[in-house]
Amino acid sequence: MGSLYAIYRKEMGHYFVSPIAYIFIGLFLILTAFFFNVILSEVIKQSFQMEMQGMRFGAPSDFDVPAAVMRNFFGILSTLVLFFTPILTMSVYAEERKRGTMELLMTSPVSELEIVLGKYLASLSLFALMLLPTASYMIFMCLRSDPRPPWSMLAAGYAGVLLLGGSLLALGSFVSSLTENQLIAAVITFAASLFIWVLDIGRSTDSGGGAVLQYLSVIRHYEDFTRGVIDTSSLIYYASFIVLFVFLTVRSVDSMRWRRA
Amino acid sequence: MIEVQDLTKSYGSVTAVDHVSFTVNKGEILGFLGPNGAGKTTTMRILTGYMPATSGTARVAGFDVFRESMEVRRRIGYLPENPPLYPDMTVETYLDFVARIKNVPAERRPARIDDALRKTNLEDRRSELIKRLSRGYKQRVGIAQALVHDPDVIILDEPTVGLDPKQIIEVRNLIKGLAGNHTIILSTHILPEVSMTCDRVVIINKGKIAAVDTPQNLTSQLKGGQKIHIETEAPEKLLRDVLAQIPGASRVVIEPARAGSRQTVTVEAAQGNDIRSQVAAKIVEHGWPLFELHGVSLSLEDIFLELTTDDASHAQSSS
Numbered sequence: 161m162g163s164l165y166a167i168y169r170k171e172m173g174h175y176f177v178s179p180i181a182y183i184f185i186g187l188f189l190i191l192t193a194f195f196f197n198v199i200l201s202e203v204i205k206q207s208f209q210m211e212m213q214g215m216r217f218g219a220p221s222d223f224d225v226p227a228a229v230m231r232n233f234f235g236i237l238s239t240l241v242l243f244f245t246p247i248l249t250m251s252v253y254a255e256e257r258k259r260g261t262m263e264l265l266m267t268s269p270v271s272e273l274e275i276v277l278g279k280y281l282a283s284l285s286l287f288a289l290m291l292l293p294t295a296s297y298m299i300f301m302c303l304r305s306d307p308r309p310p311w312s313m314l315a316a317g318y319a320g321v322l323l324l325g326g327s328l329l330a331l332g333s334f335v336s337s338l339t340e341n342q343l344i345a346a347v348i349t350f351a352a353s354l355f356i357w358v359l360d361i362g363r364s365t366d367s368g369g370g371a372v373l374q375y376l377s378v379i380r381h382y383e384d385f386t387r388g389v390i391d392t393s394s395l396i397y398y399a400s401f402i403v404l405f406v407f408l409t410v411r412s413v414d415s416m417r418w419r420r421a
Numbered sequence: 422m423i424e425v426q427d428l429t430k431s432y433g434s435v436t437a438v439d440h441v442s443f444t445v446n447k448g449e450i451l452g453f454l455g456p457n458g459a460g461k462t463t464t465m466r467i468l469t470g471y472m473p474a475t476s477g478t479a480r481v482a483g484f485d486v487f488r489e490s491m492e493v494r495r496r497i498g499y500l501p502e503n504p505p506l507y508p509d510m511t512v513e514t515y516l517d518f519v520a521r522i523k524n525v526p527a528e529r530r531p532a533r534i535d536d537a538l539r540k541t542n543l544e545d546r547r548s549e550l551i552k553r554l555s556r557g558y559k560q561r562v563g564i565a566q567a568l569v570h571d572p573d574v575i576i577l578d579e580p581t582v583g584l585d586p587k588q589i590i591e592v593r594n595l596i597k598g599l600a601g602n603h604t605i606i607l608s609t610h611i612l613p614e615v616s617m618t619c620d621r622v623v624i625i626n627k628g629k630i631a632a633v634d635t636p637q638n639l640t641s642q643l644k645g646g647q648k649i650h651i652e653t654e655a656p657e658k659l660l661r662d663v664l665a666q667i668p669g670a671s672r673v674v675i676e677p678a679r680a681g682s683r684q685t686v687t688v689e690a691a692q693g694n695d696i697r698s699q700v701a702a703k704i705v706e707h708g709w710p711l712f713e714l715h716g717v718s719l720s721l722e723d724i725f726l727e728l729t730t731d732d733a734s735h736a737q738s739s740s
């Protein structure tokens with residue numbers, strides 16, 4: 161337990177003494193702020209049009225601006241996550257191996273699980289810190305809306321991003337443990353993430369196989385969260401995804417002893 | 422404290438360590454001596470649990486390095502061939518990190534870190550970033566890291582690499598000072614290092630143990646043997662034949678005359694044979710001039726070369 165915390169601290173220290181964390185948080189902040197603005201103005205424009213149409217046909221519009229903004233914004237967030245997580249995880253193990261510090265970790269009384277979890281939790285924390293500023297836009301919007309959308313909707317959305325990001329980070333860590341080359345790690349992680357993303361295409365087919373593929377897609381479950389729905393089957397999906405890849409990473413780190421190291 | 426039995430490690434078709442057996446007693450310093458690629462690093466990596474052996478067993482403090490790896494790792498301080506450093510950390514935070522993963526309790530950590538810094542002469546660099554340190558200082562941080570949890574067993578892979586002569590002496594003294602309370606294995610290619618610091622030496626070559634003994638015994642083992650240094654002028658081939666025929670002569674190395682130096686010949690003789698007079702007689706008999714003839718006793722260096730070099734390559738190099 162102490163070792164897990166030591167590794168977590170070391171990783172966080174590494175993010176913050178180097179420019180990595182600041183660049184990530186800053187870049188993410190700029191992009192999300194930009195998209196939030198675009199989405200907000202688009203949605204408001206749309207709601208005006210709807211209202212005009214509603215007036216013309218005599219039916220009152222029930223267009224929910226905050227909900228539409230949230231849905232769109234979380235959609236954009238998920239795309240950003242797809243691009244950011246591979247870069248976040250590409251050096252997790254590669255750098256450790258290149259510097260020879262893996263030899264220190266693996267000859268210390270630390271289990272592979274402690275190494276892997278310490279590193280994983282650190283990357284997840286940095287990810288959460290990246291998301292944190294974006295919550296302020298959302299909170300701001302909700303406070304200014306009338307009627308105010310339920311906070312649970314916002315909470316569900318963020319739970320969704322964290323789970324989605326957590327899944328891709330687990331995947332990325334695993335890939336990073338397989339290769340010493342950071343670029344290869346990033347590219348493979350991105351490709352693999354994209355692959356499990358577009359499994360969602362199975363949505364259009366009504367066959368049984370389509371339903372299975374749909375269940376396996378990371379993004380499918382995410383959409384429930386952005387609509388404010390926390391579905392147990394989605395929770396189970398993400399939890400198993402993360403556990404599976406953490407387990408695979410542990411096995412991969414363990415097998416480094418058998419590979420030429 | 423350390424028992425190694427028939428340890429073998431193969432990387433694919435390369436056998437890096439080949440049925441190696443030795444033991445190290447508590448409080449002893451064992452030197453691992455061998456040329457490049459001898460298998461020193463590989464043996465140490467197996468002992469520290471970094472990689473498993475292909476076959477054979479190794480025990481540290483009674484624990485099997487593979488099956489009871491955690492117990493072994495708790496008791497070992499290890500300086501790998503490349504010091505495992507985090508460049509963005511300061512010396513002190515790095516040692517604090519290592520102390521934590523080595524399970525040093527929080528209340529003992531500051532004292533242990535101070536002790537490691539003091540022993541490696543790093544006190545004035547404690548808040549410096551590791552990446553700003555010179556090679557020698559980095560090496561010292563690597564050594565400090567191996568001491569920080571006060572382990573029973575210390576394994577140092579080439580601890581004096583990259584240090585200046587003054588530091589080399591200090592590190593050797595440090596290692597000698599650690600003996601008694603700690604059991605130490607160190608590897609090196611530097612012979613004086615072994616004779617100065619180690620209680621016993623394992624000479625390893627191409628994965629096999631060539632000799633295990635005290636530095637004194639290794640030197641005296643071949644002390645009786647003799648090396649004769651001659652300066653003369655004679656046809657090389659004939660000279661070689663004549664000298665090789667002397668009973669007891671084991672090896673003849675001839676260095677041709679060059680500008681400013683005469684033809685020099687080195688003849689080695691087996692233990693207990695004083696062949697100096699016979700060599701002189703033969704040369705005089707053939708009417709060659711004899712400018713110089715004196716005996717040299719074999720140094721540890723020669724023994725090392727003798728044990729680790731095969732004859733073909735030895736004949737080409739003059740000693």
Ligand SMILES: Nc1ncnc2c1ncn2[C@@H]1O[C@H](COP(=O)(O)OP(=O)(O)OP(=O)(O)O)[C@@H](O)[C@H]1O
Nearest residue numbers: 420421432435437456457458459460461462463464
């Ligand atoms: N990871 C590896 N994969 C394949 N072969 C290896 C590996 N590591 C070492 N070897 C081979 O094993 C043999 C022993 O290597 P080792 O590093 O143990 O030697 P050494 O005695 O430490 O040498 P040096 O004095 O140069 O450090 C060498 O022939 C080397 O090429």
Ligand SMILES: [Mg+2]
Nearest residue numbers: 461462463502
């Ligand atoms: Mg080596």
